[in-house]
Amino acid sequence: MNIAELAQDHVSKDRLNRTLVELAQFGGRSDGGVSRETLTDIDKASRRYLIDYARSLGCTVSIDDCGNLFFRREGLQNLPPVLTGSHADTQPVGGKYDGAYGVLAGLEVIAALNEAGVQTERPIEVVSWTNEEGSRFGPGAMGSSAFVQPDRLAEYRQSVDPQGIRFGNALDEALAECADVPRVAMARPMAACVELHIEQGPVLESAGTPLGVVSGIQAVRWFTVQCTGTMAHAGTTPMGVRRDAMVIANAIANELYALAPRTATAPGTPELRMTLGRWQVEPNSVNTIPGRVEFTVDMRSLDDSELDAAEQALYAACKKHSGESEAAVVSKFFHRAPTYFPEGMLQVIEKGCTRASGKSGCHPPMRLTSGAFHDAMYLADHCPTAMIFVPSVNGISHNAAEETDLKDLVLGVQALAYTVVALACE
Amino acid sequence: MNIAELAQDHVSKDRLNRTLVELAQFGGRSDGGVSRETLTDIDKASRRYLIDYARSLGCTVSIDDCGNLFFRREGLQNLPPVLTGSHADTQPVGGKYDGAYGVLAGLEVIAALNEAGVQTERPIEVVSWTNEEGSRFGPGAMGSSAFVQPDRLAEYRQSVDPQGIRFGNALDEALAECADVPRVAMARPMAACVELHIEQGPVLESAGTPLGVVSGIQAVRWFTVQCTGTMAHAGTTPMGVRRDAMVIANAIANELYALAPRTATAPGTPELRMTLGRWQVEPNSVNTIPGRVEFTVDMRSLDDSELDAAEQALYAACKKHSGESEAAVVSKFFHRAPTYFPEGMLQVIEKGCTRASGKSGCHPPMRLTSGAFHDAMYLADHCPTAMIFVPSVNGISHNAAEETDLKDLVLGVQALAYTVVALACE
Numbered sequence: 001m002n003i004a005e006l007a008q009d010h011v012s013k014d015r016l017n018r019t020l021v022e023l024a025q026f027g028g029r030s031d032g033g034v035s036r037e038t039l040t041d042i043d044k045a046s047r048r049y050l051i052d053y054a055r056s057l058g059c060t061v062s063i064d065d066c067g068n069l070f071f072r073r074e075g076l077q078n079l080p081p082v083l084t085g086s087h088a089d090t091q092p093v094g095g096k097y098d099g100a101y102g103v104l105a106g107l108e109v110i111a112a113l114n115e116a117g118v119q120t121e122r123p124i125e126v127v128s129w130t131n132e133e134g135s136r137f138g139p140g141a142m143g144s145s146a147f148v149q150p151d152r153l154a155e156y157r158q159s160v161d162p163q164g165i166r167f168g169n170a171l172d173e174a175l176a177e178c179a180d181v182p183r184v185a186m187a188r189p190m191a192a193c194v195e196l197h198i199e200q201g202p203v204l205e206s207a208g209t210p211l212g213v214v215s216g217i218q219a220v221r222w223f224t225v226q227c228t229g230t231m232a233h234a235g236t237t238p239m240g241v242r243r244d245a246m247v248i249a250n251a252i253a254n255e256l257y258a259l260a261p262r263t264a265t266a267p268g269t270p271e272l273r274m275t276l277g278r279w280q281v282e283p284n285s286v287n288t289i290p291g292r293v294e295f296t297v298d299m300r301s302l303d304d305s306e307l308d309a310a311e312q313a314l315y316a317a318c319k320k321h322s323g324e325s326e327a328a329v330v331s332k333f334f335h336r337a338p339t340y341f342p343e344g345m346l347q348v349i350e351k352g353c354t355r356a357s358g359k360s361g362c363h364p365p366m367r368l369t370s371g372a373f374h375d376a377m378y379l380a381d382h383c384p385t386a387m388i389f390v391p392s393v394n395g396i397s398h399n400a401a402e403e404t405d406l407k408d409l410v411l412g413v414q415a416l417a418y419t420v421v422a423l424a425c426e
Numbered sequence: 427m428n429i430a431e432l433a434q435d436h437v438s439k440d441r442l443n444r445t446l447v448e449l450a451q452f453g454g455r456s457d458g459g460v461s462r463e464t465l466t467d468i469d470k471a472s473r474r475y476l477i478d479y480a481r482s483l484g485c486t487v488s489i490d491d492c493g494n495l496f497f498r499r500e501g502l503q504n505l506p507p508v509l510t511g512s513h514a515d516t517q518p519v520g521g522k523y524d525g526a527y528g529v530l531a532g533l534e535v536i537a538a539l540n541e542a543g544v545q546t547e548r549p550i551e552v553v554s555w556t557n558e559e560g561s562r563f564g565p566g567a568m569g570s571s572a573f574v575q576p577d578r579l580a581e582y583r584q585s586v587d588p589q590g591i592r593f594g595n596a597l598d599e600a601l602a603e604c605a606d607v608p609r610v611a612m613a614r615p616m617a618a619c620v621e622l623h624i625e626q627g628p629v630l631e632s633a634g635t636p637l638g639v640v641s642g643i644q645a646v647r648w649f650t651v652q653c654t655g656t657m658a659h660a661g662t663t664p665m666g667v668r669r670d671a672m673v674i675a676n677a678i679a680n681e682l683y684a685l686a687p688r689t690a691t692a693p694g695t696p697e698l699r700m701t702l703g704r705w706q707v708e709p710n711s712v713n714t715i716p717g718r719v720e721f722t723v724d725m726r727s728l729d730d731s732e733l734d735a736a737e738q739a740l741y742a743a744c745k746k747h748s749g750e751s752e753a754a755v756v757s758k759f760f761h762r763a764p765t766y767f768p769e770g771m772l773q774v775i776e777k778g779c780t781r782a783s784g785k786s787g788c789h790p791p792m793r794l795t796s797g798a799f800h801d802a803m804y805l806a807d808h809c810p811t812a813m814i815f816v817p818s819v820n821g822i823s824h825n826a827a828e829e830t831d832l833k834d835l836v837l838g839v840q841a842l843a844y845t846v847v848a849l850a851c852e
Contacts, residue, residue: 201662218661222712233823234701234724235644235797236627240690241821246702247688250679257673264666275660276672277714279707286648286703286722288824296712298660371661395667397659398714 003118004422010112011417013410019104024096033400038089038131039170057110062184066146067130067174073110074123080189081123082424087132095402097198103128105196105413109420120424129375137167144375148382150186190383192423195376196416198404202395203368210408211353211365212389213346217377219304219338223297226329231291248321249293255317259310270303302338302369339377345386352418356411388415429544430848436538437843439836445530450522459826464515464557465596483536488610492572493556493600499536500549506615507549508850513558521828528622529554535843546850555801563593570801574808576612616809618849621802622842624830628821629794636834637779637791638815639772643803645730645764649723652755657717674747675719681743685736696729728764728795765803771812778844782837814841
């Protein structure tokens with residue numbers, strides 16, 4: 001038995017469950033959810049919990065300028081470490097596992113290695129990234145993206161939360177409270193990175209498969225479409241002279257929805273996903289013709305050329321329904337190309353997953369793509385990276401009702417243990 | 427010259443303009459608009475201004491249980507009076523003429539009769555209705571609808587404004603401040619009612635005609651459509667499993683807009699007017715599939731059977747796009763059948779308008795229908811009623827920019843003077 005298998009076999013369901021339950025108490029809610037937004041007092045208390053637990057496992061703890069926490073188990077050689085982990089912050093009302101699971105899974109791998117009494121060639125580091133959610137301070141994935149490209153931090157520090165608190169100030173306070181934790185450089189070389197996360201979607205559950213090998217992350221583009229009409233009385237204004245901003249918006253929306261048919265596709269097949277999620281209507285009154293309608297477009301695909309085509313179709317639809325005037329104006333406010341995780345990484349993960357699921361008599365792992373962003377998306381710019389997914393019950397996430405069976409959570413950590421240790425022994 | 431012509435010829439531009447300027451100072455804004463919501467301190471001060479001015483013209487002032495003010499010039503016989511007037515309250519930000527013009531026009535008719543030194547057979551009463559706008563306390567047209575059907579008042583008294591003040595309490599205070607004004611019965615017999623108002627739409631202006639004979643008021647029906655989907659992550663949820671409330675809403679909206687083409691029709695031709703004015707989207711986030719979308723439907727036509735067909739089409743569209751589940755639910759929350767003003771009334775008005783426009787070298791009057799509600803809509807249930815319109819510059823209303831040329835305002839009062847006096851001498 002190689003030590004990757006040894007590590008996998010020493011993953012403890014009870015120890016994992018205990019730490020999941022303990023961490024969920026920081027911001028835990030009576031409905032089973034967790035409210036632990038980044039750098040709040042609750043989040044800072046949970047950081048101390050992680051530091052203490054990691055030290056109890058013999059880890060060296062360090063922190064970087066963006067507040068990312070690293071828990072290191074040394075290897076036989078002083079080489080760039082294999083990184084695993086995720087984030088411990090949540091949405092305003094989130095679940096117990098989104099992020100937290102990946103961090104505690106990493107620490108469970110270290111606990112398993114300790115129990116097995118083996119050493120890896122490379123060091124293993126478990127990371128807890130700062131502000132993945134982006135709900136309190138925008139944008140999301142601040143910690144991981146700043147780690148990869150540290151010059152992003154200066155701008156992030158200016159981000160202000162709804163209470164007027166600046167991210168830079170909140171961060172400095174959190175760093176001051178970790179005066180006992182040595183500072184470590186950002187953008188340090190890493191041998192590889194593996195992130196274990198709940199799927200937050202329905203694919204694994206509907207396939208009846210507990211383990212997913214994530215081959216990439218969809219590209220995304222975000223737009224606002226501003227439609228301008230003329231506010232006027234719904235009763236007195238004849239149809240022939242109206243300029244109704246909602247009529248324009250509706251026509252554009254109609255063309256966008258037609259681009260993304262609601263038909264089932266095989267998992268992993270690129271499909272265009274189209275969501276018009278945020279709408280503002282002015283003056284928003286039953287008997288007034290809307291003078292202004294703004295809506296957002298979230299378009300995603302694993303195939304960037306499909307997004308190119310959809311973006312062109314959006315511009316064309318706006319032009320078509322604007323008529324002579326500039327009635328519909330598009331602006332793009334975020335975009336990210338697709339992330340393809342390297343095949344070599346996927347094969348290591350597949351081995352770990354296949355062994356874990358085989359031993360427990362489950363369906364073999366399947367490959368799928370991630371529809372959501374993750375810290376791994378940014379790490380993929382820095383080192384060979386990939387992800388492992390476990391199922392989300394009913395595909396629900398960002399919600400107190402977020403749930404995953406404990407046996408699936410254990411399988412995920414077993415797959416992770418194999419993968420991290422195999423990579424750390426290459 | 428008959429006395430209707432005499433009254434018409436004694437309308438004074440300067441006197442009318444002076445009272446319009448004076449009344450507009452109650453709640454007057456630096457942008458030219460007026461903020462004088464019903465039963466506010468400003469509105470109550472303006473009521474005192476109207477009482478004092480009417481008394482200076484020799485009128486007897488009375489008030490009813492809904493705070494409607496009546497300014498009476500006696501006739502030769504003790505017969506039911508001819509009623510004219512409108513309302514003095516405004517939208518939160520309204521214009522100088524919406525309502526106020528009709529009240530001051532009535533008082534100008536009395537001033538003209540005084541100057542001409544003539545008596546009518548019937549008394550003439552000028553009314554200032556309470557709470558036509560409905561912006562502070564809903565519904566609108568409380569005063570006129572309660573006058574016509576006094577049992578409505580008990581329910582109106584329970585209406586609460588955004589500050590938590592009950593209409594009944596605000597009304598009792600206003601009545602107490604008018605202790606010097608004798609109370610008069612509601613639902614008193616009236617010989618006829620004529621309301622002069624700005625058009626609040628573009629029809630007269632685009633026809634180049636200063637005077638409109640209003641032949642009726644469109645029917646209206648108000649609905650809410652509630653579309654229910656499943657809130658989910660925009661990135662992780664495949665198109666094939668989505669239930670997107672906005673997709674459902676968009677499809678229904680699309681069918682509704684198709685019912686009401688945006689083509690020019692001749693004024694007075696029944697056309698279906700369709701406005702989807704108020705939208706609420708939950709959770710209204712760029713990267714979350716809308717779980718719930720509610721929108722309002724305001725449909726109007728002079729032809730009630732056209733509304734019957736549109737209402738059926740609305741139900742059919744909701745059923746079609748709901749699929750198996752009850753994804754789209756319609757509820758009707760207001761409806762009013764069309765109002766047709768009697769031909770006899772229109773002919774008297776037409777005579778008055780034709781003589782006024784002829785003397786000033788303007789286009790002859792045209793017939794048109796009202797797209798908006800007016801107090802006259804309720805009075806039509808009580809006595810022979812009709813309306814006169816003057817143009818609104820650019821069709822703008824419910825807006826500080828509301829404007830009408832003074833010469834058009836004078837023509838309107840001349841037409842009103844003729845009509846009221848002719849009716850009071852029948």
